[in-house]
Amino acid sequence: MRFLSVSANSFLIEFSHLSETTNFFRYLKQQHHPAILDMIPAEKTIFIEYSAFLIEQKQLIEWIAKQQVKNIAPEVGEEVIIPVSYKGIDLAPVAELLGITVAEVIKRHTENEWKVAFIGFSPGFGYLNSENAPFGSVPRLSSPRKQITMGAVALAGEYSGIYPKNSPGGWQLIGHTDEKMWDIYRNPPALLLPGRRVIFKDNKNGSSIFVASSIKEIGAVEQKEGHEAVLKILKSGMQTLIQDEGRHGQFALGVGVGGVMDKRAMQYANECVGNQIHSAVLEILNGGFHAEIQQHTVIAVTGAEAEVSIQYKDGHTVEASTYEAIALDVGDQIKIKTPRAGLRNYLAIRGGIDAPKILGSRSFDTLAELGAAPLKQGDNVYVEQSIVGAIPFNISFQKLSLPTSSNIVILDVILGPRLDWFDADSIRILSSQDWLVTSDINRIGLRLHGNESLKRIKHEELPSEGTAIGALQIPPNGQPVLFMNDHPLTGGYPVIATVADYHLDLVAQIPTGCRIQFHPISEFMDVKI
Template sequence: MRFLSVSLDSFLIEFHDLLETTHFFRHLQRNNHSAIVDMIPAEKTILIQFSVFKTTQKQLISWLSQQHIQHEHTVQGTEVIIAANYEGEDLAQVAELLGVTTQEVIKRHTQHVWKVAFIGFAPGFGYLNCEQRPFGSIPRLSTPRKRIVAGAVALAGEYTGVYPKDSPGGWQLIGHTAETMWDIHRDPPALLLPGNSIVFKEAKHVAQVSVPDHIIKHDAEAHKPLPIARGILKILNAGMQTLVQDRGRIGKFAMGVGVGGALDVGAMQAANQCVGNALNDAVLEILNGGFKAQVQSPTVIAITGAISTCVIEYADGTVAEVSCGQAIALDAGDTIEIKRPQAGLRNYLAIRGGVLAEKILASYSFDTLAELGPKPLSTGDEVAVGQSPKQAVSTDSKPPKCLPQSKDTVVLDIVLGPRADWFEAESLETLLNQLWKVSNDINRVGLRLQGEVALKRTQHQELSSEGTVTGALQIPPSGQPVLFMNDHPLTGGYPVIATVAHYHLDLVAQIPAGCLIKFNKVSEFMDMNV
């Protein structure tokens, strides 16, 4: 086994092949160490996330290296038949790469049985492999597409897969299916599970699959949100993006579900503390101001995060500016407006009692990549209050943190790895010494960075998809980093050169476009063979 650094609380274990990875992962599931928080299995790696309060990285690696694994017989999974048309925009390109006709590509894809090796990238995205390797290894696109539609059938490396949701991606598209890969109203939500056998059938008009017995389709009526009493706030302007967020979905990696949750956890918790809520109660996350809401009944709110002008127009017509970071008592008819931030990017609005919404997989958060949770708020929506146990309202104001403005330089600590050794030594120096500009292409999935000198690899082979964490600096072939945020895909096929330290992630959430980033190494690259 090979152990590779990822961040201060996670690392990769690398194995020789998928079989060895699978056996070790199953062993860890049965004999889980109390300090292991979660795991992401992939083709040749397992990402281990652990609690630094329960063990050290050195102690946990020592325990892992002493595990003795007994190989098991492969269990035959349920067969799923998927009807697909083969009119993908990369079909001709794949045929040209292989030196065959497009019809031969279709034949190879439909006349082999595929197995679900593992779930990753996004909820319901199964990595399907075949022992015969009918396509060899198909390279990913040099630049990932920003949007691939749900149901797209694709190839990358030795795998095929079906995109469960509209999402970015770098796989080669050869077809499309009408079947839903991920449905939160099914049990389990993922149609494809590890070990399942998958057979693709060509169809000019795509139809639904032969649904296996283990899938239970629930009555959609039973999953409608419960009736909610009249809202506390009525949205007059939702701005660029207003989402319900809490701490996220902890411990769901095995389902292909990331943590998500509030990007600036500290600001979320500070807002809740001001109004007497539990620290991780649901709040509103407001992107770049432009938010306005009217109060429907007396309440107490608090606004934290970005440095913004907040204006209250009281029901009697008087207007006042209020400070962020303090409890604000409001009556019916009052309106609250949050202007565009002078510094930072996201505000957090807490309501005493917590925001009430439909809970999905134990969280109220909306994951923009997986499309899980309550949908983004729109003008006219009402926000209801929850019944969270309440403490006394805080009378202390919380001074705003020093947050970046456009064109400021922000210093972020990083841990090198797990694929730092895939890059030229000069590129590692470039990563640390060059200023990286934050492009306009930023969202909850990640920030695209731009540098005058691109990072260059020494190893150019395809990387088997492997687990990633929030803060990862993934390097596509362009050599320009993508800094992953909370809604990032769980696995990726481009090498990660380093990861931002967890204590700087709140700061990353507040970096606007146009800022410059300087990376500061706080830990050497760990590469340990046992």
């Protein structure tokens, strides 16, 4: 057993084999340790997220290391039968690679029972393995495809999987199914839960048969009766989303936390209008926002340094201040221009913003496509009518110093968990050179570019493992990708370091063209038991 550093409130436990990993994961689930908040099992690792307020990392590791784990009876999951049309673009190449016929590939895939080992990559994407390992290890594509169709049945390593949505991917495609792997109106939304047994049938017109908990809708996307529209969107800008603190405790479904990118700005916006600080807000990317007030209300705008103007219904326009309450009446309009510094603004409405709660959150997850869709012209925003307090006056907020595209931002990082996959020169380069923030940035992550790339000393394929918000994942080109709120739960490229939690709000405000310097604040933890 090996413990590897990730962040101030998470670490990896590494094992030698999948069976050992799943056995220990089942044991930890049974123990219900009060400080362990959530876990992400993978092939050879368990990602542990814990409360640093309840226990120190060293104490938790010592507790885990002392556990005497005996073989736990495996979960006997429900059987799911998946009909497949075996006409995948990679079916013939896979057969050639394995030195067998296409018919033999189909036979091996359908005559073996597969079990969902864990969920990762995206919600509903189950990693299926078979005790017989019918294909040995099938290599991933050397260059991932930019788009794979929902329902594609694929092979990679010793696993089979089914893509739950249209997405990029590097697995070998051997067929397609019409079965839905992920449906937010099903309980649970994921069809392939860990432990479930899967049988593939060569019958594209078949249907799946499985025993599961009763199916029910978990939230319809219509407005609750009595909740009135408070804003009408006239222009949504580049992207306007409803966000709150996100979805906690959903790792088992392959769903990350997501939620608001700049938590501090969200909390300040809510405090300005007397809301509970975790109430949902609008997250507005790079300005261009224009809305009309539908009923008397009080709002506040925080986050990026941007010009906020109010056009009153009598025609006159004033510039409004950020980080303070703004009283508005029916017919008034608000505009938020492109920020001078920073990237995202947050707009809170007194009483909170109403939207359907999906898996406990109103947030929209751009990777999982969960929650209320991005707002567009003509959409209404509704008030939640939650309990509110008095609107505070003359309070000061500790605002972030926000970057522009010409600035250098210094981010603290915790080294690991795969620092030892890189040569000593790369570890030096990580913190000694500036990294340019490219135009390829979104809520999933920021692609960075440096004059010198990072080089690996281990070149074997890394089994997918859990990752944290702020992880610096290094793909084969040696240029880091900084994972943000909507990143995949698991990744197959080594993570060299993770941005400290207290700098994630700052990362949310970093624009294209900015440069980043990484400052390690810890030694690499690599403890073998």
